[in-house]
Amino acid sequence: MRELAWRLFAGEYNDATLELNGGGERAPSYVVSPLGAKVNRIFVVGVITDVENVGTDMQPMWRARVADPTGTFHLYAGQFQPEAAAALSKLKPPVFGAVVGKSRTYKPDSGNVYTSIRPERVKVVNEAVRDFWILETCRSLKRRIDAMAEAQKMEPLSKEGLLQIGVKEAIADGIVQAVNHYGKADLARYTAMLAEGLRYLLPEYREFRPPETAAAEEAAQKPPAAEAEEEPDDAEEKVLEIIAGLDKDGKGAPWDGILEAAKSKDVTKDRLEEAINGLLDKGLIYEPVLGRMKKI
């Protein structure tokens, strides 16, 4: 039977530290998220922000990063993933990309666990496909939050008990494994992640809007808006303009240039760093190489 492709945000996937090996050579392995998603195959649509050959010319190993509203997925494709590797090597980031791949973990000696994806297929898509993925992933996340909330009320927790209250087999098994490994999941964190994903889709929550619509909406909604809050946004907008303006050769804007231009526009170094972090978090800019910033 073909393994289904889970829809998970990077925020949830990267929280995972549990890997189950089926035992035996051909048995599938799974990465289990703190909410009980038991992932062998995963489907992701996000912004492919950079692709790099970390292998050699003879034996390339393509590393790519895919950003979603909650974090970044890491992809590795080598000679055993020829189609995905070929597709990645031809990409010109940033682009919206759809990825189907297998879940992987990397455990360095430090004891940390890092999740990654070994892609089977990579395809350039449009924004509508990405937005639909976010919606679907929100729905999927919500089902897991609801099921985990039920599980947390259950004493003692058992797969049979979960099946009895209508939780599906695929999730029920993962939940029991997750609770045994992670203990009590922080549902507030994932509910916030869910809201973040949904807001990302809605224009009324977008930071950058044409000033006139923003002003009109704010006037209608919350007249005494805190002015202090607006300022960093203003700085972000300025910084984004600076980065776009300085990126003459397509390789990104150099840090020194950004700093200088920011000073001339009354943005202090502290404020600048804050704004850059904000823009990175929102996925509006990225760092193609160290010391250079590029608009997505």
Place this chain on the structure above:
Amino acid sequence: MREELAPHVHDITRALGGKVSEQEIEKELSSYLNVYRVSLDTAKRSIVKKHGGNPAGLSVGISKTIRELLPGEQSVNLLARIVSANEKDVTVEAGTKHILYGILGDPTATVPFTAWEPLDVTLAKGDVIRIQNAYTKEYRGQVQVNFGVRTTVSKEKPEALPEYKPGAGLGAPYVGKPTAFKVVDLREGASNVAVTARILSIEAREVEVDGVKKAVFSGVLADDTGKSQLSAWKDFGLKEDEVVRIEGGYVKSWRGIPQLSFDDRATVTRLKPDALPPAEKVGESPRMWIEDLAERGGGVDVTVRGILIDLREGSGLVYRCPECRRVLRKGACRIHGEVKGEADLRVKAVLDDGSGALTAVFDRELTEALLDKTIDACIAEAKEAMSTDVVRDELADILVAQPIEARGNVTSDDYGLMMIVDQAKLLKIDVQAEAREMLEGLEGSS
């Protein structure tokens, strides 16, 4: 405990290495048999699987008559007469194998059999034999009995079994009240079921069963949960659009899809036309999750929403054998060798809805619509590029990663689920409206 169940309870307990108590097994077995009414074989295997054991560890076969046999039995005992037996050599992976094949009969029916391993006894027409731990498979809609390594065969006296008379027997009448099921809950192996449904279509056909011509009335019925094929082995005078209550039916599967069958043992009661919603309503294609289809084994005329996450081998422009319609590989048919192929267009895609995955097959007409191009235009393109890959690449470009709604019949086999797509459309979803609604729900509840 019912006496005859005791050996099976021991069998299950032993297969589980004694980690579950006999009392518990007995309770579960009784629930499977009496509440869910699945077959003893299915019940035993399900219980072992549920507790993490391997059903192959079960060793006590279940004695059945040939009529009671279902496809996919793992361990069954039969007392039967050899109606015919022949030998032949077949080519298998490991080389040539000498097998014995023929027909078995008992007072209830006949069935083809194959012995894949050498037997301790020589068998001839007319011999009465006791078979233990045989298994069954389905081939072209018919059950077949197989003797494997675990199977033992011994001869009995001829009078141990009456002669088989074609058309003689039907199964014993059901004892007790039938159990009511909604159509969506019908599962293979259930018997003495009651279903209230509207007949959507019905037609009489003639089929040959064991060399005897029989009339079968087949069609589609539906309730508010879904549709099912039906086969009536007796003329109940069923008419299209009437609402009936069928009591005493049983469930067989056709390519994994549970379907309702019934015969003389069943009763059919006519209900008022408004006992169920009208045909347009119950005839609608129910939207289903793939995980639920996987659990049922398939479904008739269902709708699935998901994403086409991959195209499979053999999508695009293909050439078929004019004799058997098989797709040619390197210009040759697997059966008929080098032939002049006939062009066809199709898509075999992986449709994944986040709960499961199935293979969705789109025929030429649907593929032409998706491409917005005729097959002739595709042939021209392929000639120009000197490869049919261009058509596949174009399809991948249009379809992969696209949300889609597909409607059709879903069947299943060892390789998983397959939908023969009847209608398909690329999904246009108002993402913002749905996100806003979900967010409001979220903020309202916190």
